[in-house]
Amino acid sequence: MGFVPYTTLSSLRTLKCCRLMSMYPPHFAEPILKKDSEIINKKDVSHVPIKAAPNDLSDSIFYGVLKNKLLKYITKKGNGSLAKQLLTDTLETIKRTQIERLNLINAEKENVIIDTERILVNAIENSRPLLQLSEIKRGGVKYQVPIPLTEKKSYFLAMKWLLDAAREKDRKVHLPDKLAWEILDAAHGQGRVIKKKDDLHRQCESNRAYAHYRWS
Structure with missing residues (x-):
């Protein structure tokens, strides 16, 4: 087994900690929670996977x-x-x-x-x-x-x-x-x-x- 530099181990630990913060990979887009307050990009993003919205948030008329x-x-x-x-x-x-x-x-x-x-x-x-x-x-x-x-x-x-x-x-x-x-x-x-x-x-x-x- 070859020698692994300390900087490489440190970067791996940082990457691992960041990865454990979320169940979604980094390329997943954030969900649009409120349509009236979010600026929707006009580009075609239908192929981009989107994270699931939290359970206590909704864009319905009953949400406040x-x-x-x-x-x-x-x-x-x-x-x-x-x-x-x-x-x-x-x-x-x-x-x-x-x-x-x-x-x-x-x-x-x-x-x-x-x-x-x-x-x-x-x-x-x-x-x-x-x-x-x-x-x-x-x-x-x-x-x-x-x-x-x-x-x-x-x-x-x-x-x-x-x-x-x-x-x-x-x-x-x-x-x-x-x-x-x-x-x-x-x-x-x-x-x-x-x-x-x-x-x-x-x-x-x-x-x-x-x-x-x-x-x-």
Whole structure:
């Protein structure tokens, strides 16, 4: 057996590690998950093999990015089917409530939203915080410094607050009913989640004098 250079062994190990990262060979093309956000190449690529899309992604009208994230936050102990059923019951409760409200109101029916996905998006957008307080120590004193949140963190906190507010209510009430009312309250700019966001923004506003400690 001849001598194998160390560089060759290193490159083989790197190639092997990269190969084990995916079950598909390197010449497989990435799948197009959302047709409205992907630029499709006009060249003929029908002969190129394509990787399979993840199970939780779809281009159907029933798929939503925020709904998928909320579904993952509801899931506990890997029980995804139960979480999906709970979210389905929640959206059904919201739909029934809005239809009942639409039938009871004689005027201004255009203000009642029936689309549950639109209500969910409005609730999450209204619950998103823009700032948070971070404890920073300067000169032996700890200051509560307001720091802007990233988009990903703000969406996470909004959905977490909605779920926490629903779970803190009476345990005798089913979770879809509690979560549906929290989402409806947040969509109309009221409720405990909106109050929690406003209180956080008020605290950040009162501590804005310490904002320069973020860079010092």
